[in-house]
Amino acid sequence: MDNMTWVAIVSIFTAGITIGIGAIGPALGEGRAVAQALSSIAQQPDETNTITRNLYIGLAMIESTAIYCLVISMIILFANPFWNYVTQQ
């Protein structure tokens, strides 16, 4: 196999692995956060607004790790610098 095929194989495989692993961790974290927030709302329904807002902020923080992985895999798929280098040769 020549270099071009290897770059293609490694890029696509890495993109899949990146988004796969990058989805697992934040999903577990968000699940824990939502479960905790729901039980807090069940205990203190009066504080629903504050809990929901803080939940959103926390979810945004957790989610950004997944977003990093998504951006990386998008770059690998659509704007891969190695692929451009190999195809220009």
Next chain:
Amino acid sequence: MDIMTLEDISPDAVIIWQWGFVKVNATLAFTWGLMALLTIGSWLVTRRLSPEPGFSRWQNLLEIVVEFMRQQIREVSQQDPDRYLPFIGTLFVFILVSNILTVAPLYVPPTASLSTTAAFAICVFVAVPLYGIMNQGVRGYLKRYVEPTVFMLPFHVMGEFSRTLALAVRLFGNIMSGNKIAAILLAVIPLIFPVFMHLLGLLTGVIQAYIFAILALVYIASGTRAHGGKEPETRR
């Protein structure tokens, strides 16, 4: 959606008009369009304000939006909302309208470009020390960086930069991925299913606008709050 090819991950690559080395790409064009829309729209609404019942429905909408933002700012920052309303409100309204207009054909949200979101994040990065210095002076603000000990200084500075990066990449990633997934689905299964992804994208866009504004507010409020000093009174 049609003006971007599948390979472009940001509307920066779409050149609409070019004269020499001066290029106007889709991000710039749509940002200007949005600015004009928001300016003319709010000018039209605020031209004839009336306190009596029976005012126009547009005034009603604007009042709801402004009152919602004021209440959120008051609850989160525990301070007078009017100081932060211009900055936070502008960010919120711009990102919200930019994300909602995705339903229009041929429109690409400027927030799907890393340049736009980085510009917003840099605005927040500059606004935090500005508001902090306005509130408690240069000394009081700079004391935050050496708060427990001097050794925390590099970590505070690193935190400032990393949260700015996170703000920019979060908004960009969310909007860009929504666009990209809708485009890919349109190419693969062009029937019904892309509509649901579009709806999901709309929901994400609204939540992201809210989150961006709230996070900017939280950073600014944490910069203005004096350490161990007076707690500002809470008003509900």
